[in-house]
Amino acid sequence: MTRLSQLTFSLLLGLIAMMGPSEQAKAQAFPEKPVRIIVQTAAGSSIDVAARILADNLTRRWNQQVIILNQPGAGGAIATRALASAPNDGYTLFFAASSVFVVLPELQKALAADVNSFVPIAFVGETxxxxxxxxxxxxxxxxxxxxxxxxxxxxxxxxxxxxxxxxxxxxxxxxxxxxxxxxxxxxxxxxxxxxxxxxxxxxxxxxxxxxxxxxxxxxxxxxxxxxxxxxxxxxxxxxxxxxxLPGFEAMAWFALVAPKGTNADIVRQIGKDVDAVLQEPAVAKRLQELGAFPRPMSPEALQAFIEAQKKQWAPIVQRAGG
The missing domain is CATH 3.40.190.10 (Periplasmic binding protein-like II)
Incomplete structure (x- = not known):
């Protein structure tokens, strides 16, 4: 190898080292530190209990602590703002109730952009x-x-x-x-x-x-x-x-979402892990005892589901004073 070739090769190695691990490799290694899950209600609520069931089982699966961060108030607006300002590295997530998506964007227009830009990860359950x-x-x-x-x-x-x-x-x-x-x-x-x-x-x-x-x-x-x-x-x-009342249905639901810009590979990895946890019989049984029923859903299917729910509830929200 010529001196010029050696120099070029060394420069290439240096560039590769500076680039660090690929995004896919980061997803495979996720998580490497504790993960926080924001909940929009106070401790002890049914949403909080469901979130803790998920967090406890993800902790065991990941061998990393999953911490619940309660941010109650303003119909979920406080929790929504907390997620919108969090780093988009996958280490801060939001266990969001359906009202965040179908009500807040109508009642608080300033939050619409944040809510609409959240990255769907997994559908956790419906009640x-x-x-x-x-x-x-x-x-x-x-x-x-x-x-x-x-x-x-x-x-x-x-x-x-x-x-x-x-x-x-x-x-x-x-x-x-x-x-x-x-x-x-x-x-x-x-x-x-x-x-x-x-x-x-x-x-x-x-x-x-x-x-x-x-x-x-x-x-x-x-x-x-x-x-x-x-x-x-x-x-x-x-x-x-x-x-x-033929045709009358009303379902509440909750989903796990991430801040805008979170890496797609990390999102998909978290989603797979959440679905795996929800399919464990003991987890499904505990959620059903709360009246919550898991339903695996891809991030793409979850996005379509959220959009359909927003359309379904928007007229009711507006008539109710939204």
């Missing part, structure tokens, strides 16, 4: 909304509740958590579909709403089945219907809302 009443409310079915509301001057008061959230929007959709009068009583969270329904200060509540199933099993409230596409295997005696 049907549910309609329940206090134990002293006479209705024993959704059809009876609709009839009771129509017979009551001014309709019925309905407890919903978070103005503009999925609880509120589902109740608004129910009001429109059933043509029944309702007065929405807004609460900062589900726990406060349930407290008033259990005490019979408010007769009706619309919220996720994961929030209602516990009080219902304890006899504190009466579960009338779930707004999913079919009856739940865990609650076969509870009718779907569509049995009384």
């Amino acid at each position: 049907p909304m549910a309609i329940a009443v206090s134990s002293k409310t006479p209705a024993k079915s959704l059809a009876e509740l609709v009839a009771l509301a129509k017979q009551t001057t001014g309709g019925l008061n309905v407890a919903v958590s978070t103005r503009g959230g999925l609880s509120h929007l589902s109740a608004e959709a129910l009001r429109e579909r059933a043509k029944m009068e309702m007065t929405f009583v807004h609460y900062p969270g589900t726990a406060q709403a349930l407290t008033d329904v259990i005490a019979d200060r408010v007769p009706v509540i619309v919220d996720s089945i994961s929030a209602i199933v516990g009080p219902a099993s304890g006899g504190q409230v009466r579960l009338l219907a779930v707004a999913g596409p079919s009856r739940l295997k865990s609650l076969p005696d509870i009718a779907t809302a569509s049995e009384a």
Whole structure:
């Protein structure tokens, strides 16, 4: 090898060394340090519990600590801003509820660009909304509740958590579909709403089945219907809302997303690992006990799903004051 060739070869080696590992190699090595998952609710909420189930199992799979970072407030806006300002290296993720995508861009236009630019990673689970009443409310079915509301001057008061959230929007959709009068009583969270329904200060509540199933099993409230596409295997005696109101469905869901610009190979690697965790029988069972049902979905399919959900809920959001 000539002196010039040796010099050229050395320069090439130097350039390769400066370039460092390829993006694909980085994805294969991911993660090399702890990973943070932002959650938009306080510790102890059903969303938080589901996120911790995922985090615990990813910790074991990755041999790296996965840390939950609770950022509650402003209907998810605080958590949304936290992710938008995070590094796009895959080490900060967001366990986002459906309301972040279908409500926030309508209610807070300044957040629309951030939310729309998040990189979808994995669909974690979905949970049907549910309609329940206090134990002293006479209705024993959704059809009876609709009839009771129509017979009551001014309709019925309905407890919903978070103005503009999925609880509120589902109740608004129910009001429109059933043509029944309702007065929405807004609460900062589900726990406060349930407290008033259990005490019979408010007769009706619309919220996720994961929030209602516990009080219902304890006899504190009466579960009338779930707004999913079919009856739940865990609650076969509870009718779907569509049995009384054909076509009526309302589902909450949550997904894992990353900041804009996160490397595609890392996104796909995280997605594969999340899907693998969700397919573990013990994990699926724990989530189902919360009323959440995993459904594997590629990042591309998740993006299409999010867009479809935004179109479905946008008219309701706008009519509800979005």
